[in-house]
Each structure stands twice: as C-alpha cells, then as structure tokens.
Amino acid sequence: xxxxxxxxxxxxxFAVAMVxxxxxxxxxxxxSLEPTISENKRLEKQQNILYAxxxxxxxxxxxxxxxTDKAPQAFSExxxxxxxxxxxxxxxxxxxxxxxxxxxxxxxxKADYSRRLPLFIGEKDGQTYYxxxxxxxxxxxxxxxxxSMDENMVIQGAYFDHKGETPGLGANIKQRYFMDDxxxxxxxxxxxNFAGITVSKSNADPTNKDKTDNEVDAIAGATxxxxxxxxxxxxxLRLYVPYFKNLKNN
Amino acid sequence: xxLLSKKDAKLITDPLADNNPITIQVLGIxxxxxxxxxxxxxxxxxxxxxxxxxxxNVVISLMRNIIPSKIRIIVQLIVVATLVIIVDxxxxxxxxxxxxxxxxxxxxxxxxxxxxGRFEAFALGNGPWRxxxxxxxxxxxxxxxxxxxxxxxxxxxSGTLLxxxxxxxxxxxxxxGPTGLYALGYENNGFMLLxxxxxxxxxxxxxxxxTRNKALVEDH
Numbered sequence: 001x002x003x004x005x006x007x008x009x010x011x012x013x014f015a016v017a018m019v020x021x022x023x024x025x026x027x028x029x030x031x032s033l034e035p036t037i038s039e040n041k042r043l044e045k046q047q048n049i050l051y052a053x054x055x056x057x058x059x060x061x062x063x064x065x066x067x068t069d070k071a072p073q074a075f076s077e078x079x080x081x082x083x084x085x086x087x088x089x090x091x092x093x094x095x096x097x098x099x100x101x102x103x104x105x106x107x108x109x110k111a112d113y114s115r116r117l118p119l120f121i122g123e124k125d126g127q128t129y130y131x132x133x134x135x136x137x138x139x140x141x142x143x144x145x146x147x148s149m150d151e152n153m154v155i156q157g158a159y160f161d162h163k164g165e166t167p168g169l170g171a172n173i174k175q176r177y178f179m180d181d182x183x184x185x186x187x188x189x190x191x192x193n194f195a196g197i198t199v200s201k202s203n204a205d206p207t208n209k210d211k212t213d214n215e216v217d218a219i220a221g222a223t224x225x226x227x228x229x230x231x232x233x234x235x236x237l238r239l240y241v242p243y244f245k246n247l248k249n250n
Numbered sequence: 251x252x253l254l255s256k257k258d259a260k261l262i263t264d265p266l267a268d269n270n271p272i273t274i275q276v277l278g279i280x281x282x283x284x285x286x287x288x289x290x291x292x293x294x295x296x297x298x299x300x301x302x303x304x305x306x307n308v309v310i311s312l313m314r315n316i317i318p319s320k321i322r323i324i325v326q327l328i329v330v331a332t333l334v335i336i337v338d339x340x341x342x343x344x345x346x347x348x349x350x351x352x353x354x355x356x357x358x359x360x361x362x363x364x365x366x367g368r369f370e371a372f373a374l375g376n377g378p379w380r381x382x383x384x385x386x387x388x389x390x391x392x393x394x395x396x397x398x399x400x401x402x403x404x405x406x407x408s409g410t411l412l413x414x415x416x417x418x419x420x421x422x423x424x425x426x427g428p429t430g431l432y433a434l435g436y437e438n439n440g441f442m443l444l445x446x447x448x449x450x451x452x453x454x455x456x457x458x459x460x461t462r463n464k465a466l467v468e469d470h
Contacts, residue, residue: 005315005316005318005319006318006319006320010318010371011318011320011321012319013316014316014318014322014325017320018325018328022328022332025332025336026335026336027334029336029339029340030339033339033340033342033343036343036344037339037342037343039344040342040343040346044346063415078351089431101410161350163353164354164357165354166284166285166287167285167288167290167291168286168287168288168291168403168404168407168408168443169443171291171354175413175448188406189271209339217425220440221287221440221443221444
C-alpha cells in the first residue's frame with residue numbers, strides 16, 4: 001500500500017516540523033514561566049530557612065511552612081544577619097540565602113576555589129539560631145536541607161528535602177517524625193570534637209531519648225537516603241566548626 | 251447510560267475489570283511497583299496518568315492520519331514527553347507545592363508503557379472521542395490497581411493510611427508504650443514497603459480476579 005505518509009521525504013519533513021514546533025513550544029513555555037518559577041524558588045528558600053528555626057505553621061503531625069505571602073516579611077523580621085564565610089573570613093551579605101550550595105560544593109573541588117558558606121542568624125523569643133544549608137545526594141538524586149543550631153552546635157530544628165527519592169521510603173526524610181528526631185541532637189561529641197549525626201539502623205533508641213549519641217533512628221527501607229543525610233550533615237556542617245569555635249572564644 | 255453508547259461505555263468499563271492494563275495486559279508494572287509504598291503517591295500517580303493518557307490519546311488520535319508510520323513511536327514519545335513537561339512547568343509556576351510532590355512522577359509517567367501502549371494500539375486507529383474514553387478507561391483501570399496495592403502496602407507496611415496512623419502508635423509515649431494493635435504485639439511488616447511485595451500483591455489481585463472469572467485463564 002502506498003501512502004503519502006510512507007515516503008521518506010514526508011517523514012523527514014514531518015520530523016523536522018515536529019522538532020521545530022515542539023522545540024519552540026517548550027522554549028516559549030520555559031522562558032515565559034521562568035520568572036514565576038524562580039520567584040517560587042526564592043520564596044521556598046526563605047520558607048525552608050524559617051522552618052528550620054521553628055517559624056512555621058506546623059500542626060500536630062504535618063510539616064507546614066509559613067505561607068508564601070507572609071514569608072518575605074517574616075524572613076526580614078526573624079533573620080537578623082546573613083553571613084558568608086569564605087577562607088575563614090566572615091562578611092555580611094543580605095543575598096546570602098540565594099547562594100547556590102550545589103554550585104559552591106562542586107566548585108570547591110577545584111584547588112584554587114574556596115567555598116562560600118552561607119550562615120543565617122535568626123532571633124526568636126530571645127534565642128539565637130544559626131542556620132546552615134546542607135546539600136548531598138540520596139539514592140536517586142539530590143537531597144538538601146537547612147539545619148538550625150545554637151552556639152554549642154546543638155540542633156534546634158532541621159528541614160530536609162529531596163528531588164526524587166522513592167515515595168513512601170526515602171521521600172519520608174521530609175516527614176516530621178524524621179526531621180523532628182534531630183531536634184536537640186548534639187553535633188559535637190562529649191570531647192567537643194565534631195562528630196555529626198549518623199542516621200542509624202541499629203542504635204536501639206527508636207524514641208530518640210539519647211540526644212548525645214550523635215545518632216537518630218533510620219527510616220526502614222531508606223538506607224541509602226539515610227546514609228546520604230548522614231553524609232551531608234557530616235561533610236557540610238563540619239565546615240562551620242571553626243566559626244562556632246571562634247564564637248566561643250570571643 | 252444515556253451519555254455514552256454501549257460500545258463507548260465498554261471502552262471505559264473493560265479496562266477496569268476484564269481487560270485491566272496491569273492485571274491482564276501486564277503493562278505499567280514498573281510504576282506499579284515503584285510508587286505504591288504509600289496510598290497518597292498511588293492516588294497522585296493515578297490522577298497524573300489519567301490526565302496524560304486522556305489528553306495524549308486525543309492528540310495522537312487527531313494526528314493519526316499525518317503521522318509517518320516509520321517514526322510513529324518517536325512521535326508518540328515526543329507527544330507524551332512534551333505534554334508532561336508543559337504540565338510540570340505550569341505546575342511549578344502556579345502550584346509550586348503540588349509540583350514538588352509530582353516531580354518524582356514526571357519521569358515515570360513518560361516511560362509508562364500503558365501510555366505508549368494505548369497510543370499505539372488504540373489512538374492511532376480511532377477517532378478522538380473514542381480515544382479519549384479509551385485513555386480514561388485504561389488510566390482508571392491502572393489507577394484502581396495502584397490504589398489497591400498502595401492501600402495494602404501502606405496499611406501493612408507502615409500502619410498508616412494517607413499518612414494517618416490507623417492501627418495505633420507502634421512506639422507511643424514512654425508511659426503508655428505502644429497503643430492500639432501494637433499493644434497486642436502486632437508489628438508492621440517492613441517487607442511490605444519494598445518493591446517485591448508490590449509484585450506479590452499484584453499477583454494476589456491477578457489470582458483473585460482469575461478465580462472469579464474463569465474466562466480470563468489462558469489454556470495451555
């Protein structure tokens with residue numbers, strides 16, 4: 001059966017036309033929606049940082065951010081200082097929260113680059129919170145988060161998020177029951193050295209009563225995601241240890 | 251049914267039971283295993299596939315007479331990928347929270363064999379309205395199985411439904427200890443959360459279905 005759609009010429013023309021149409025459609029959609037999307041991402045960062053220091057609308061069991069329309073105002077109200085630490089030098093930068101931790105982390109692999117470390121200082125109810133972003137990899141894709149600490153590097157709040165962890169397993173790192181386990185955990189060991197926090201499968205402390213064991217209880221079925229959380233806490237928060245040591249000495 | 255002719259109605263009802271894409275045609279198994287560890291994810295995935303398959307089938311059906319047969323699979327793939335990406339972008343701009351929940355599924359929707367299967371087997375040879383019904387029917391058939399599997403996996407694996415504890419609290423407070431069923435010594439079956447159990451649950455559904463309808467059992 002000869003059909004006009006079977007000819008090679010037609011096939012090629014169709015293919016080219018399809019690529020042009022689909023390509024321009026996607027390019028148009030992507031570029032026209034880009035400003036709205038990046039604004040959403042900016043607000044999300046503010047919400048994340050505020051969440052870690054306890055400014056959120058959590059009810060009993062679910063994790064809820066402060067709403068997007070309140071976020072910018074709350075951010076300027078609660079976050080008193082935004083710092084950037086580079087080569088041990090601390091400077092203030094009110095755009096520090098926009099620093100791309102992923103880019104900084106990969107750029108730092110080059111020998112001549114020293115990573116810019118954002119640190120946000122928040123005040124709430126007379127208490128000071130030091131909030132640092134962390135970034136790492138889970139089972140399928142990126143995982144990241146924000147951890148707020150007091151001046152002794154005891155965790156006051158944590159927020160984790162992920163790009164594509166398995167729903168019901170690794171994706172549960174952003175559930176309250178996991179994130180809340182970190183509250184009160186010590187990042188330093190009893191000798192004052194940085195130990196980080198290990199997401200442990202065998203700590204025999206499922207209710208997480210022992211806050212000085214540098215361990216929280218893991219999620220069943222999410223071993224690799226959990227290991228990723230331990231790894232990013234250890235690798236990224238370790239970099240802030242000199243800052244906290246300085247803080248104590250002054 | 252006044253709205254649909256008998257033949258059209260069958261396009262919707264068949265895939266729900268006797269021609270179910272998962273249990274009879276064994277399509278879409280990959281995502282059925284991957285994302286059914288909790289009920290919410292199953293529901294979100296079902297709705298997404300319902301939308302993509304419904305719209306995609308109509309688009310392919312409208313294009314069926316101009317698609318060159320030599321590259322039809324590529325064309326189908328491009329149509330579904332474009333649809334999914336546009337939906338993803340629009341959600342990111344206007345429903346950011348929802349889009350974060352869905353982003354995990356975007357890749358899984360594009361590679362879902364039910365979608366390509368229905369484009370190839372139905373939309374290429376039928377008009378837009380019938381293709382739309384076929385898409386909705388098959389997506390619903392897929393969704394029903396996903397939700398059943400998700401229900402049992404979340405209930406038996408985590409003791410929750412839609413994230414809400416329904417069997418009591420396995421740990422409880424230090425004073426009371428475990429509550430509900432857990433107080434009687436019941437424990438969650440962590441194995442239910444892993445993909446192999448999804449396959450076994452799907453197997454049980456297939457078994458039940460074929461026991462009830464002997465016509466579905468193949469002769470060998």
